[in-house]
Amino acid sequence: MMKITNFKVSKYRSITTSKTLDLQGMSVLVGPNNEGKSNILRALVVGLESIQQAGTQTKAARRAPLGSFMYRSDDFERYRWERDYPLALQDKEPNSSSTFEFEFELNERDKEDLKESTGHSLNETLKIRVLLKRGGAAEIKVVKRGPANAAINANVAKICDLIQRRVRVEYVSGDRTSEETLRLIRREAVGALAEVSASQEYRDLLNRLKGLSEQALAPLQGRLNDEMQDLVPGVQNVEISVSRFTEQVHRRDFDVSIDDGSNTLLSMKGDGIQSLTVIALIRALAKRSEDVTYIMAIEEPEARLHPQAVRRLHLKLQEFAEEDQVIITTHSPVLVNREDISANILVSRNTAGPARSLESIRTSLGVELPDNLLSSDLVVLTEGSFDSEVLSTVLSRASQSIGRALSAGRLSFADSGGCSNIHYQARLQRDALCRIHVVLDSDKAGRQAAEKLRREPWFLDRDLTFLVRPDADGTELEDLFSEDDLAGMIADEFGVDIDLYDANPRHDFSTRMGNRFRAAGKVWDSSMENNLKCRVRDLACARDRIQPVEEVRPLISNLVSDIERKLALRVER
Structure with a gap:
């Protein structure tokens, strides 16, 4: 599967520049508060979202030079120059842009699909540079030296389309609420129910709507139930139900209830369960998509959790990272990658680079030892x-x-x-x-x-x-x-x-x-x-x-x- 092998960002929020950051199956951003960990994580999400958005726009719809498009800025993950370009540089550099660079590792199928859609061959990696500019403009380029540079960049929209079909990023903010989980569930449930809502049977037999909806939601509910029980052994059952019925399934609201000895709506559960549910949902979604790499970008996954739950979560994140990718910010030594020290990225004074020793990680986390x-x-x-x-x-x-x-x-x-x-x-x-x-x-x-x-x-x-x-x-x-x-x-x-x-x-x-x-x-x-x-x-x-x-x-x-x-x-x- 396609994976991100390294990432670099410059001139985004507090980050003026970062070293090229090698990303592993599980990469850990560590550092004191207000040093830029969250901004690096968000930068990765913003850059990927921009590539994926470009992949969904046709050349006719864009009406812009190749590699250029207009990005939306209505969501938190979207880029807004006035907010996201470093404030100290805006007067000096009013026409400059934030830069995001990704290097993707390609498997054989990726390389075959790339050649089929663009006519160009690449070896093992694909390097993409994203420039997000003032006024909603963006520019995406394939970084490749030599005479093939112009030709391959003429197909940049097709390349972005391939990336958006093979890589999916799910950003989990530090403020994990039941609403964030329900947003993800609504998105997936609408897709699961789209075929049902279009069927003649559904239109003719509205009184069977509840049964059909529950049947369509059963796989999602089952996967979520399995993942929640894996993360929180005390959970007995998780139920997703439609809270109200209209003629259009895709306009419905959905509720999630969790039975961990007391069957309660997710919104009424504690912060710890709400936090784990959104992570369990992403794990469930990844398991159904064999050809898509899920990138779980989480801010401080240890927040609101008992230490024992943090240790269990760490093991489950490591399992997820065996096939997909996990990138987290943390203040917890439990979540640090001990086996590969360089997979821990130290963030200090708004710059970032790979850790060189356990001692440097301890210092960054404030861990004191005899x-x-x-x-x-x-x-x-x-x-x-x-x-x-x-x-x-x-x-x-x-x-x-x-x-x-x-x-x-x-x-x-x-x-x-x-x-x-x-x-x-x-x-x-x-x-x-x-x-x-x-x-x-x-x-x-x-x-x-x-x-x-x-x-x-x-x-x-x-x-x-x-x-x-x-x-x-x-x-x-x-x-x-x-x-x-x-x-x-x-x-x-x-x-x-x-x-x-x-x-x-x-x-x-x-x-x-x-x-x-x-x-x-x-x-x-x-x-x-x-x-x-x-x-x-x-x-x-x-x-x-x-x-x-x-x-x-x-x-x-x-x-x-x-x-x-x-x-x-x-x-x-």
């Missing part, structure tokens, strides 16, 4: 401080890149303070724009903590590693090391010769040591257990170190690969 995490791209979460110290030492010895990342501060090992805090710490680090990897003991407490994490839609199984020793029922960090390497220290410092006492090798370290200490007549309690683990940590981190046992080295190697892979995802330009 000093040791300020530049971390990846945080490895462990159950306790011993685990963090030992793992950081073992893994940095096993991998030079991990050692360098630790030294540079790009990688941190964080103590969660116990299994019960793993879930909280994972969410905290995620909201602070850190990638995470969780390492847990494979005992009962560790597996319970993992199950709680895995119930979260934002947590992926690839971000979890259990410390496992083959043929053991449970494994702790200390089980990674050989008892033979620990025996001398335990005898010297704790007075227990562990070689004299048999222990079940399937038991974890704490259980085995507890049985031996008690058999030797020694104290074994939580304090003694803690002291022993401290000494194991000291040995593991010492210069004349002890090494992990042979049977767990594949586990260590796999964990090294996991961390190296995540560190490599960082994008620096």
Whole structure:
């Protein structure tokens, strides 16, 4: 499908100029208030609407030079020079225009249709420049070097027509109300009911109007119902009904009611449900149009939503972006693209450019972190401080890149303070724009903590590693090391010769040591257990170190690969 690969705007509202902005499946505009995020989003919508409007005008109707047309200015998305050209420049440049540039990626079908309608061939991309001028005039050009420039621009109206058939933009303002949702539903429902209103059966049997209308609306209602239940699991049913009947279906008003335990008109629902409904509707419309790319342009989608709903919405927007495109403005770290840093666009002082690091995004959003995490791209979460110290030492010895990342501060090992805090710490680090990897003991407490994490839609199984020793029922960090390497220290410092006492090798370290200490007549309690683990940590981190046992080295190697892979995802330009 046709998609926008990059966009540039100059002299539109507060935006004097922007760098060429590469657009991904999901692109995120971040920055402080009043810096120009919304204006960049609106500029993209205005430019696309202008191209689509030009595509619907025939040459005879335009009566203007090729590539020129008169744009309408009655809607919010339409351009008005007196409002939208930078006020500070209007007296100096009364004849200048706002400029919008788009580069579209074409698939094979797009290229075939373009050649059929214009006689010209393009490679992979199509670049369009839009100039919106004073007095309602507009000029659209295909940007192409060489002798073919004039010939291809002679067909610019046909090219705009192709774009308007293949790309559809839906702008969702920050003030999402039930009326905005109903406007979209009316537009789609009128099209769905046009055939019904023209039928002789409808004219002759007006008393069947309600049944026919409900039948025609059923697919739209079904798709909207599915999307709302996907976004808001508590919703039981969504109903679209005709509120009054006349002889012309296309003049009717439509109502939407949502049953989330209480069947209520959308206009009477809370702001959060109203906000999610318009997004659900756009998702529903996109699913029925295989040949059309939907571009969802949303201002602050997190507004009026509970944090848990924001996280769920983020996942659903990412799903939408796999086939279509999403461009949002946000103040929420939850909605930032962590996998591709350059997909986040920093807007500051009315200019814009791709983010170069997570730290720059945090600064733009005002996210504050402890000093040791300020530049971390990846945080490895462990159950306790011993685990963090030992793992950081073992893994940095096993991998030079991990050692360098630790030294540079790009990688941190964080103590969660116990299994019960793993879930909280994972969410905290995620909201602070850190990638995470969780390492847990494979005992009962560790597996319970993992199950709680895995119930979260934002947590992926690839971000979890259990410390496992083959043929053991449970494994702790200390089980990674050989008892033979620990025996001398335990005898010297704790007075227990562990070689004299048999222990079940399937038991974890704490259980085995507890049985031996008690058999030797020694104290074994939580304090003694803690002291022993401290000494194991000291040995593991010492210069004349002890090494992990042979049977767990594949586990260590796999964990090294996991961390190296995540560190490599960082994008620096």
